[in-house]
Amino acid sequence: MKKQIATIGIEMHCEFKSNSKVFSCAKNAYSEIPNCNIAPLDMAFPGTLPVLNKKCVEDALKISLALNCKQPEYMVFDRKNYYYPDLPKGYQITQMYNPIGINGKIDIEVDDQIIPVYIHDVHLEEDAASLDHFSFTTNIDYNRCGVPLFELVTEPCFHSSKEVSAFLEHIIRIYRYCNVSDADTKKGQIRCDVNVSIADYDALELGTKVETKNVNSIGGVIGTIDYEIKRQTKLKEEGRYNEVIQETRRWDEETKTTKRMRNKIDAIDYKYFVEPNIPKFKITESYLESIKKSIPRLHLERKFNYINNYSLNNYDAEILVKDKEISDYFEECLKLGVDAKSAANWIITQIMGYLNKTNASINDLYLTPKRLKDLINELAKGTISSKQAKEIFIKVIEEKKEVNDFVSKESAQISNKEELTQIIDDILANNPSQIEEYKNGRTNIFDYFVGQVMKQTRGKANPVLTKEILTQRLNNKF
Amino acid sequence: MTEKSIIELHELLKKGEITSEDLVKESLQKSHEINDKYHAFVTICDNVTPPITTDSLVSGIPFSVKDNYSTKDVLSTGSSNTLKNYVPFYTATVVQKLFDAGAIMVNKTALDEFGMGGTGTTCHTGPVLNPWDPKRMCAGSSAGSACAVASGVVPFALGSDTGDSIRKPAAYCGIVGYKPTYGMLSRYGLFPFASSLDHCGVLTRSVLDAAIVTDIMKGIDEHDMTSWDSSHIHLQEALTGNIKGKKLFYIKEICDINNYPKATETLKKHLKNFFKTLELLKANGAIVEEVSVDTKLLNAIASVYVVISCAEATSNMSNLTGIIFGPRSDKNNVFDMMKEHRTLGFSPLIKRRFVIGSYVLQKENQERYFNNAARVRRLIVNKMKELFKEYDALILPVSSGPAKKFNEDNDILDDNTSVLEEHLQIGNFGGFPSITIPNGFINDLPVGINITGNCFDDENILNIAYTLESLMPYKGQIAKERKS
Numbered sequence: 001m002k003k004q005i006a007t008i009g010i011e012m013h014c015e016f017k018s019n020s021k022v023f024s025c026a027k028n029a030y031s032e033i034p035n036c037n038i039a040p041l042d043m044a045f046p047g048t049l050p051v052l053n054k055k056c057v058e059d060a061l062k063i064s065l066a067l068n069c070k071q072p073e074y075m076v077f078d079r080k081n082y083y084y085p086d087l088p089k090g091y092q093i094t095q096m097y098n099p100i101g102i103n104g105k106i107d108i109e110v111d112d113q114i115i116p117v118y119i120h121d122v123h124l125e126e127d128a129a130s131l132d133h134f135s136f137t138t139n140i141d142y143n144r145c146g147v148p149l150f151e152l153v154t155e156p157c158f159h160s161s162k163e164v165s166a167f168l169e170h171i172i173r174i175y176r177y178c179n180v181s182d183a184d185t186k187k188g189q190i191r192c193d194v195n196v197s198i199a200d201y202d203a204l205e206l207g208t209k210v211e212t213k214n215v216n217s218i219g220g221v222i223g224t225i226d227y228e229i230k231r232q233t234k235l236k237e238e239g240r241y242n243e244v245i246q247e248t249r250r251w252d253e254e255t256k257t258t259k260r261m262r263n264k265i266d267a268i269d270y271k272y273f274v275e276p277n278i279p280k281f282k283i284t285e286s287y288l289e290s291i292k293k294s295i296p297r298l299h300l301e302r303k304f305n306y307i308n309n310y311s312l313n314n315y316d317a318e319i320l321v322k323d324k325e326i327s328d329y330f331e332e333c334l335k336l337g338v339d340a341k342s343a344a345n346w347i348i349t350q351i352m353g354y355l356n357k358t359n360a361s362i363n364d365l366y367l368t369p370k371r372l373k374d375l376i377n378e379l380a381k382g383t384i385s386s387k388q389a390k391e392i393f394i395k396v397i398e399e400k401k402e403v404n405d406f407v408s409k410e411s412a413q414i415s416n417k418e419e420l421t422q423i424i425d426d427i428l429a430n431n432p433s434q435i436e437e438y439k440n441g442r443t444n445i446f447d448y449f450v451g452q453v454m455k456q457t458r459g460k461a462n463p464v465l466t467k468e469i470l471t472q473r474l475n476n477k478f
Numbered sequence: 479m480t481e482k483s484i485i486e487l488h489e490l491l492k493k494g495e496i497t498s499e500d501l502v503k504e505s506l507q508k509s510h511e512i513n514d515k516y517h518a519f520v521t522i523c524d525n526v527t528p529p530i531t532t533d534s535l536v537s538g539i540p541f542s543v544k545d546n547y548s549t550k551d552v553l554s555t556g557s558s559n560t561l562k563n564y565v566p567f568y569t570a571t572v573v574q575k576l577f578d579a580g581a582i583m584v585n586k587t588a589l590d591e592f593g594m595g596g597t598g599t600t601c602h603t604g605p606v607l608n609p610w611d612p613k614r615m616c617a618g619s620s621a622g623s624a625c626a627v628a629s630g631v632v633p634f635a636l637g638s639d640t641g642d643s644i645r646k647p648a649a650y651c652g653i654v655g656y657k658p659t660y661g662m663l664s665r666y667g668l669f670p671f672a673s674s675l676d677h678c679g680v681l682t683r684s685v686l687d688a689a690i691v692t693d694i695m696k697g698i699d700e701h702d703m704t705s706w707d708s709s710h711i712h713l714q715e716a717l718t719g720n721i722k723g724k725k726l727f728y729i730k731e732i733c734d735i736n737n738y739p740k741a742t743e744t745l746k747k748h749l750k751n752f753f754k755t756l757e758l759l760k761a762n763g764a765i766v767e768e769v770s771v772d773t774k775l776l777n778a779i780a781s782v783y784v785v786i787s788c789a790e791a792t793s794n795m796s797n798l799t800g801i802i803f804g805p806r807s808d809k810n811n812v813f814d815m816m817k818e819h820r821t822l823g824f825s826p827l828i829k830r831r832f833v834i835g836s837y838v839l840q841k842e843n844q845e846r847y848f849n850n851a852a853r854v855r856r857l858i859v860n861k862m863k864e865l866f867k868e869y870d871a872l873i874l875p876v877s878s879g880p881a882k883k884f885n886e887d888n889d890i891l892d893d894n895t896s897v898l899e900e901h902l903q904i905g906n907f908g909g910f911p912s913i914t915i916p917n918g919f920i921n922d923l924p925v926g927i928n929i930t931g932n933c934f935d936d937e938n939i940l941n942i943a944y945t946l947e948s949l950m951p952y953k954g955q956i957a958k959e960r961k962s
Binding site for chain 1: 547548554556561564566567568570665666667668669670672673674700701702703704789790792793795796797798799801802803812813816836839840841844848
């Protein structure tokens with residue numbers, strides 16, 4: 001029996017997309033060339049002042065709304081004061097006292113179960129410079145300094161790394177759906193602080209909270225949680241729980257362990273106070289309403305819609321909602337009246353396969369939902385075979401032509417019953433021994449005849465009709 | 479020539495009776511003389527390039543800029559060793575606007591280090607001496623700017639005002655000092671001291687010149703979110719000389735001599751002179767009334783100022799580490815580098831203020847000190863706004879008399895300093911437009927009077943000051959060392 005329960009809270013930082021930085025006019029873009037995207041403010045030259053980026057505020061409000069948070073009456077920023085070489089101003093502009101969202105709640109799916117996640121707050125702030133450490137020197141690259149950073153702080157509401165990773169995937173998907181960030185962990189756009197504590201199952205209070213800072217991949221977050229639970233549980237079971245102290249640790253990717261950085265006594269007093277250079281401004285209802293309208297339906301809602309109203313299975317629905325563009329494409333097909341299952345099949349197998357192979361975006365695909373509809377229609381009418389359909393699929397995309405251009409009379413499927421009966425009768429007449437075998441019970445010889453028909457017609461025979469005639473003819477001959 | 483007013487110089491330039499080159503030459507020559515005598519400047523721009531000529535009133539006219547304004551390619555030190563070698567690559571908005579109008583910056587003036595002082599004695603280039611009496615201070619922090627204007631080096635100089643840094647030196651030097659409503663002038667490029675209290679402003683020898691220069695500098699700036707659109711405000715046009723029916727008030731608890739049982743002869747003269755000036759206003763149709771304000775509120779002004787300004791300053795000056803700009807330490811790790819830069823760079827007075835600022839912001843102290851200071855600030859501002867509903871302006875004497883001797887006041891923030899010395903900070907708490915003009919002499923030393931009004935009411939305030947100025951003989955006066 002498990003005696004301990006782990007409790008986990010997450011602080012998730014994500015870099016947001018924008019043309020310019022959150023408080024300066026410098027470009028917000030990653031660059032291999034250090035210090036090419038900087039404005040005087042980013043290096044804190046005396047006399048420079050922050051100017052708030054409206055787009056960043058709107059994006060932050062978008063997510064605040066999407067996570068069902070309560071928005072503050074006024075937009076206010078605070079200063080977080082500390083000295084570090086990656087922070088030229090000596091303070092970070094953030095939101096301590098009036099964050100852009102509080103008390104949010106969302107549902108996430110973990111192993112087909114829906115669990116609630118409680119959001120303590122979300123806030124908008126600025127990123128610091130990046131430091132490149134070498135043996136004897138450290139280089140400072142200010143490109144990242146001032147990049148809009150969105151921080152989401154959950155309540156301690158998770159109990160396993162599985163829940164946390166599902167949550168992170170879920171949030172990343174929301175950011176992408178809302179088009180506020182690429183949320184790409186490979187580009188370091190996501191960084192998490194992970195708080196883990198353990199306590200007896202029946203304990204009324206949480207155990208000692210241990211924070212692991214700056215974990216920059218989902219794998220790292222999972223590793224941190226699993227390691228911390230193991231480490232803290234072991235200490236507890238050995239009667240050494242007093243060795244679990246409130247401290248800050250870091251995740252070591254090499255050893256897959258966490259290492260102590262500093263303890264509570266060294267904790268920094270950030271001396272937060274209101275940023276005087278950004279006047280507070282009112283967030284009006286109408287402003288919120290207009291932002292709300294720009295939030296698309298999110299993936300979980302779409303997925304349940306596909307399963308419940310379009311009879312897709314969980315697996316297919318999950319694949320379709322992974323990217324908003326794919327899901328939008330699918331929904332466009334539904335709007336055009338394409339059968340949901342056919343559309344899903346085509347998208348999942350052919351289209352996504354093609355996109356993977358060519359690294360293209362579905363938005364640029366020449367085979368629009370309308371053209372996919374044409375293709376599926378021709379197939380349903382029986383004018384083309386599924387093999388031909390796949391060929392036409394490629395041709396439409398590569399030659400940028402219409403489906404109809406490839407459904408010629410010559411290539412059309414043979415669906416004429418008399419014509420097909422004649423072909424089948426000729427084949428049967430030339431294969432008396434096989435008929436004999438069939439009669440003797442080798443019924444799988446049936447497929448041989450189908451193969452012969454296809455060979456004769458170079459695949460153009462309507463397979464359904466072929467089977468129908470064959471069955472009829474073979475049975476008549478008995 | 480540089481002792482004339484902007485309008486006079488403009489007319490002479492237009493008529494071709496003088497050239498801008500002559501003006502600049504004269505101004506530079508005087509800069510050197512005055513610097514030798516009074517140490518007013520950090521930099522004298524001997525190689526200033528010929529300006530563009532425009533139709534603006536200030537075109538071709540030399541001016542001074544306080545050294546806490548960022549000026550491209552010209553050393554900008556904030557009078558601090560932490561920036562003693564700093565040459566910016568951008569120009570402050572208000573300075574740029576004057577450049578664009580054709581005005582010529584001839585020098586950068588000394589100040590109390592980063593504006594954090596009221597004596598003009600903590601400049602890294604040494605104390606600035608008062609041109610009326612070199613044994614006395616100019617007050618600060620815009621000491622060099624006040625000295626330059628009073629000495630006739632230039633007709634106008636830029637200053638900055640966080641507590642009284644324009645308006646007190648103006649009084650001590652017998653000139654006009656004006657800080658407009660918060661946000662009328664962009665602070666972009668002004669080295670910050672306490673952002674919520676910092677104002678740009680101007681020192682001149684007449685209210686008209688202050689209006690002319692501010693009209694040029696004002697306006698919304700995309701680089702400063704606290705700036706606002708003032709295109710509907712025309713200060714120069716507002717100077718009508720008519721104040722009939724204007725209502726002013728003074729605060730009994732500050733002005734009544736009976737509040738000062740141990741009053742010196744100087745203070746008695748100063749307050750008497752103040753009431754004499756009020757009579758001039760009344761004689762010209764203005765109504766002046768006495769208003770009582772809770773002394774608890776008034777006595778809190780100094781502490782509120784110390785707490786808020788020190789707190790903001792300690793944060794604002796965290797960028798001074800010597801890593802990116804300023805003299806870089808050669809210690810071998812970054813934290814030691816920062817420590818050495820700041821230890822060697824800042825004067826003891828500033829360090830003392832940083833300690834106070836850090837202390838009041840600490841988690842365990844913030845509610846008791848910083849948050850309470852913010853609340854009291856709000857109470858004081860609300861009280862003033864309430865009074866401004868009934869009155870056009872508050873009128874008060876500046877300081878307790880004329881310029882102090884250097885050994886009289888060591889500028890360590892003193893709890894016992896009377897409200898008389900600190901009340902100008904009300905103008906910074908509320909972002910109110912506030913102007914000091916000279917209103918007489920005590921023992922051959924100039925004294926000043928201050929008029930402060932409600933936010934955005936700059937036109938009204940300047941007109942009152944303009945009218946009062948015209949009723950007294952001190953407009954355009956140039957400092958001459960008194961014989962003592």
